[in-house]
Amino acid sequence: MIPKEHIESLAELTSSHNDLISYMMLKLPELANAQGLSGGFRTIINTGKEGGQEVFHLHIHLLGGKNLSGF
16 A cells, blocks of 8 residues: 655654554555455555665555465
């Protein structure tokens, strides 16, 4: 999930983004359900280079559809 508004990373969020991040978080279960992930899903937000972020625009990975391994 990628917002239209450019925000470099999760670390750049401010209180002015409350509505946007709330909308994104509430939309994720809806998207997961639409993809048939009723048994569960995982979300990932990589933040900063040392956090694994390679695309410097805030985005949320939605994973599921199989047994996801632990970390």
